[in-house]
Amino acid sequence: MGNKNYTIKDIARMAGVSAGTVDRVLHNRGDVSASSLEKVRKVLDEINYQPNMFAIGLAAKKRYSIVCIIPYYMAYDYWYAVAGGIDRAAQELAPYNVTVNYIHYLHADEDSYRQACTQVLGEECDAVLLAPNFREETLKLTSALERKGTPYAFIDFNVEQTNALCYIGQDSRMSGYIAAKILMRHFREGQEVALFLNNQKQSPAEIQMQRRLEGFMQYLTENHVGLAVHDVVLDKQDADANRRTLDRFFDECPQAVLGVVFNSRVYQVADYLHATGRRMENLLGYDLLKRNVERLKTGEVDYLIGQRPAMQGYCGVKALCTHMVFKRPVTAMRYMPIDVLMKENIDFYFEFE
């Protein structure tokens, strides 16, 4: 195989033209005679020319700018962790003239999301890392980006029917399946299951929860036909309403001692249990928010499923760079490991590095 690294000079020599001409046809910026073009094309067809990325980066004085569109966050919550991973990648890539900037939006707020999408099109950037929210807005953005030839990648949630460079996140369905498996680990006859759900059906994150639920139900269908499963709908904010809901539920369904919360607010249920002194046999939730971890340690929560937010951010930025800066192929789907955290191993868990 021709594993030699050809340079532009090599090609120029082989084609009997100058390096400048080769460069012109490579970047088809015109002003090349038909005959020259022909000669260079011929050589290029025969060899496998791979431009030296170091030389490109150095000569072009090219600065790469990546914009990350993610929700606003507070210290130690989910998106805070994502941003941490992004920052780490940014630092690592700074020597390659890569700079990373953020555009934040209010999670599940359509106006805010639309505004973020509009803003990114205004700025000049070479690649976009997007934590998508509303489908329609997202599609508008991605097609605009495609028109501009700007590569983009999704993290956390995948929007199908786009041409994203890659998606990095968890296999939600599978994580639901595992949730069921773990929850049902110590199942004993007569026990029932509680699914704690959202009441904001319009939220885009709802789809992710839906997928988790699907996986969860699949496991039950396969292994526990006839099991009693209760839906308990909680509000994102209204603690009083939730307390009443839970009071009623636990009074009415004393057998429901196995519980799952498909959003990241298992602490809502756990705090209630903590306050009332009630106990469930097995309560499982998602994401290592501080409040969740506290309840894992105090024992109201038995399992937390982690989805490596920092690694998602890190890998997202890196993926865009391997494509854009290093010109190397990128895996289109990158599923994060499904970490299972318990009281016992939470202290020794650290996501990355």
Add this chain to the structure above:
Amino acid sequence: MGNKNYTIKDIARMAGVSAGTVDRVLHNRGDVSASSLEKVRKVLDEINYQPNMFAIGLAAKKRYSIVCIIPYYMAYDYWYAVAGGIDRAAQELAPYNVTVNYIHYLHADEDSYRQACTQVLGEECDAVLLAPNFREETLKLTSALERKGTPYAFIDFNVEQTNALCYIGQDSRMSGYIAAKILMRHFREGQEVALFLNNQKQSPAEIQMQRRLEGFMQYLTENHVGLAVHDVVLDKQDADANRRTLDRFFDECPQAVLGVVFNSRVYQVADYLHATGRRMENLLGYDLLKRNVERLKTGEVDYLIGQRPAMQGYCGVKALCTHMVFKRPVTAMRYMPIDVLMKENIDFYFEFE
């Protein structure tokens, strides 16, 4: 903040010396007067110099060769995973003219290990990644390397009193501690613990097991005084002898339903349980060997502790390069996460990328 990208020329100008001198202190390759060194150091302290990686890559004519000394392996065993990580790093570093070669030895075979150590000194190489085995031989090798000025790093197991660039592996003591915590999770009064141990006291890996044992016992001391703990010594090879040992043990100690295997051969115990139809309440082992994973899935093994072999290989090679090629500081100790795998999440576990 000084987010400007300083160049060597900038530094030279600021320090009032030439670029060559700056380069000399950056790579501390000597021949610099105390005063010049002082001046340059001063500037470097004040700014945050980040060398342009494109320029480094482009200018690099030097070819670096790294030799990795690790045990022979078979597909999908522990060292196979390590090699996978090494290969990935090798691929990533190829553009910087780094090549990686292997020298293999027979694990726990002193002659073979000695031969590998001798061989590496014969070859010309610029850095060594070593999975150490016998202490004396290792010390001979490392002092020889130090005399030659060749940097080396350890993976998997740390040999103290050397000047290794870094050690990358698990905190064995801590992993033993966690093992105990997990094992004792569902402890009920009257239950006893079985520690399955090696009979090859001369083995170098024995020290690692010793540390795991220490951590394990520490947890028991802190939380379960007076607990009955039995040592069961198994042979690495002799299945018949092991069967007799285990028969006798389980007959004599029916209460010993919690078990740990500190080496990576928990499958020995698990296979026995599988064959005889006996059960333990909770059996925990180390490393995701295929045979171990099988027994995790069939249920004889309840937990496996992973130590990210691939990441160790990857980080080891990378560390040597950040020191040797990129002349940047390296963290001396790099502890891998302590992964806890169960039947439920083993299928969705993948170590790294």
Add this chain to the structure above:
DNA sequence: CTGTTAGCGCGTTCAA
């Protein structure tokens, strides 16, 4: 000991 210099491969002038 120190400054100068010649590339590395490519993009970008600028004359011709």
Add this chain to the structure above:
DNA sequence: TTGAACGCGCTAACAG
């Protein structure tokens, strides 16, 4: 339309 020349930032060799 084309070729030649310069410089990106850094390394390494060389001359003082």
